[in-house]
Amino acid sequence: MIEFANVSRRYANGQFGLQDINFRLPAGRMAFLTGHSGAGKSTLLRLIPVLDRPTSGKVLIGGYDLGKMGRHQYPKLRRQIGVVFQDHHLLSDRRVFDNVALPLRVSGYLPGDVRRRVDAALDKVGLLGRQRAQIHELSGGEQQRVNIARALVNRPRILLADEPTGNLDPELSRDIFDRFFEFHAVGVTVLIASHDIDLLKQYPVPRIALNQGRISGFEEAEA
Amino acid sequence: MNPQPTLESRATRGKSNRPLAAWQRHHQQCLRGAFARLIRRPVGAWATILVLGVVLSLPALVMTLGHQVERIGALWMADAARMDVYLEPDAGADERQALRDWLDGQATVADQKLITPEEGMQALADRLQIDGLDSTDSSPLPYVLELTLSDVQLETRLTLTEGLAQKAAVAEVSSGGDWIERLEQIRAFFQELGWWLLALLGLTVVFVVGNTLRLELHERRREIELIALIGGTERYMLRPLLYDGTLTGLLGGAIAAALVSSALSVVSGPIERFARSYGAAIEPQTDPMLIVLLLLAGGLLGWLSAQVIGRFYIGRLSTP
Numbered sequence: 001m002i003e004f005a006n007v008s009r010r011y012a013n014g015q016f017g018l019q020d021i022n023f024r025l026p027a028g029r030m031a032f033l034t035g036h037s038g039a040g041k042s043t044l045l046r047l048i049p050v051l052d053r054p055t056s057g058k059v060l061i062g063g064y065d066l067g068k069m070g071r072h073q074y075p076k077l078r079r080q081i082g083v084v085f086q087d088h089h090l091l092s093d094r095r096v097f098d099n100v101a102l103p104l105r106v107s108g109y110l111p112g113d114v115r116r117r118v119d120a121a122l123d124k125v126g127l128l129g130r131q132r133a134q135i136h137e138l139s140g141g142e143q144q145r146v147n148i149a150r151a152l153v154n155r156p157r158i159l160l161a162d163e164p165t166g167n168l169d170p171e172l173s174r175d176i177f178d179r180f181f182e183f184h185a186v187g188v189t190v191l192i193a194s195h196d197i198d199l200l201k202q203y204p205v206p207r208i209a210l211n212q213g214r215i216s217g218f219e220e221a222e223a
Numbered sequence: 224m225n226p227q228p229t230l231e232s233r234a235t236r237g238k239s240n241r242p243l244a245a246w247q248r249h250h251q252q253c254l255r256g257a258f259a260r261l262i263r264r265p266v267g268a269w270a271t272i273l274v275l276g277v278v279l280s281l282p283a284l285v286m287t288l289g290h291q292v293e294r295i296g297a298l299w300m301a302d303a304a305r306m307d308v309y310l311e312p313d314a315g316a317d318e319r320q321a322l323r324d325w326l327d328g329q330a331t332v333a334d335q336k337l338i339t340p341e342e343g344m345q346a347l348a349d350r351l352q353i354d355g356l357d358s359t360d361s362s363p364l365p366y367v368l369e370l371t372l373s374d375v376q377l378e379t380r381l382t383l384t385e386g387l388a389q390k391a392a393v394a395e396v397s398s399g400g401d402w403i404e405r406l407e408q409i410r411a412f413f414q415e416l417g418w419w420l421l422a423l424l425g426l427t428v429v430f431v432v433g434n435t436l437r438l439e440l441h442e443r444r445r446e447i448e449l450i451a452l453i454g455g456t457e458r459y460m461l462r463p464l465l466y467d468g469t470l471t472g473l474l475g476g477a478i479a480a481a482l483v484s485s486a487l488s489v490v491s492g493p494i495e496r497f498a499r500s501y502g503a504a505i506e507p508q509t510d511p512m513l514i515v516l517l518l519l520a521g522g523l524l525g526w527l528s529a530q531v532i533g534r535f536y537i538g539r540l541s542t543p
Contacts, residue, residue: 049452050542050543051452051543052543053543071457071538071542072456074451074454074541074542075454075455075456076454077454078451078452078453078454079453079454080454083452083453089445089449089452091445091446091449102449102450102453103453103454105249106450106453106454106455106459107454108242108245108246108249109245110241110244110245110248111248150453154453154454
């Protein structure tokens with residue numbers, strides 16, 4: 001479960017990135033974060049894997065207060081969270097296989113296990129057979145699918161995605177969202193930030209709307 | 224019911240069942256990576272290594288020179304152990320005997336020999352090769368006591384000299400070892416200077432290696448941020464840097480050892496000739512221990528740089 005309790009994030013210049021955020025996303029559920037650019041979606045997502053800290057309030061994962069966590073505990077938390085970025089964050093000097101294998105190697109998996117899991121993850125995103133391709137040889141959509149495979153290869157409990165379809169055409173965007181749905185179906189908690197309301201409306205998923213760092217509304221899933 | 228579940232219990236999902244093997248494997252990868260980076264960026268990497276070599280060689284050279292001074296000083300130790308006591312011309316046989324008895328009681332005097340004026344004149348004639356010098360009626364030379372000391376330290380000689388100066392029968396004391404002591408002080412100066420240089424230039428090594436690693440970190444900034452995001456520990460991120468720093472330091476130490484050996488081979492000719500003039504054989508050689516020390520110092524300083532710079536930057540990149 002992801003829980004935000006009275007969370008605010010104020011920057012050094014005095015401006016609020018987030019203000020008094022309260023919501024609870026039960027384990028295994030899926031939700032969309034919506035809002036215009038600068039609404040605070042990325043700021044909110046960054047608080048979950050402790051890439052940033054709130055200036056007040058509490059962020060809890062599975063009941064565990066992240067504010068009480070020491071820095072030596074961050075890796076343990078982050079290995080349970082898969083993150084998909086808009087700009088891919090792929091290592092351009094590595095092959096597809098090495099990019100997807102990175103979380104497993106960091107976690108100390110042995111080569112045989114790495115190979116098996118990477119193949120399985122690439123198979124799920126439809127890229128089996130492209131293991132040896134260089135990143136720059138892939139299209140934008142393929143790169144995003146590598147990004148998703150990397151986020152999921154470690155079998156995380158939580159999947160966060162920040163504008164995962166920002167640069168993709170509608171058809172590819174739907175394909176990417178379909179894959180998120182598949183992972184949600186097997187019990188992964190999924191929180192996706194996107195400003196593409198038309199795309200989000202196609203999915204029966206509750207939406208948390210952000211506006212200028214505040215929650216401006218909740219919309220339950222449409223049937 | 225467990226109201227506050229721990230992260231540890233959930234973290235086991237992402238762990239290898241053979242952590243030691245994975246750890247060993249990462250070390251091997253880091254070592255291979257360190258060599259690969261040397262090959263991939265030969266100019267930048269070897270420029271740093273050469274600078275390290277020169278920097279490390281300076282204190283080593285000073286210490287080596289100090290060691291050579293010490294060896295040369297050892298050649299004159301025999302002289303330092305000798306002391307000549309010139310007696311007053313009017314000192315009688317009783318006074319001479321009393322002085323000899325007093326010297327027999329001194330622990331620092333290993334042996335003594337009385338040279339009569341005639342024997343002194345004979346020795347002078349032999350040395351100057353002048354016939355008839357020893358046939359003069361009376362020798363103008365005084366009685367001399369040749370002492371052999373058991374301890375050549377300056378303090379011992381000074382104590383004995385002061386004791387002798389208080390004896391009425393003694394005219395003058397000649398000790399050839401004063402400047403041996405000065406030589407010893409020069410050697411000690413070189414030694415101390417070497418340690419100071421090592422400390423000062425060691426700090427320079429830390430900065431030079433640290434700056435190279437900082438640039439390396441800057442280039443790999445994106446990768447480090449990513450590894451932090453997917454759960455890499457600081458140790459995991461630091462490990463490649465430790466290998467880079469240690470390897471750079473070790474190679475710098477090897478270059479320093481080569482430079483010291485080369486410098487020593489240049490000065491070995493004059494030192495050998497100098498030693499030969501004293502009937503001794505000194506063959507200046509690079510001390511194997513010095514090579515080991517240079518390698519150790521280089522490796523250690525490289526590792527230290529990586530620790531300091533790596534922890535600082537990785538900490539900043541991976542934590543909010």
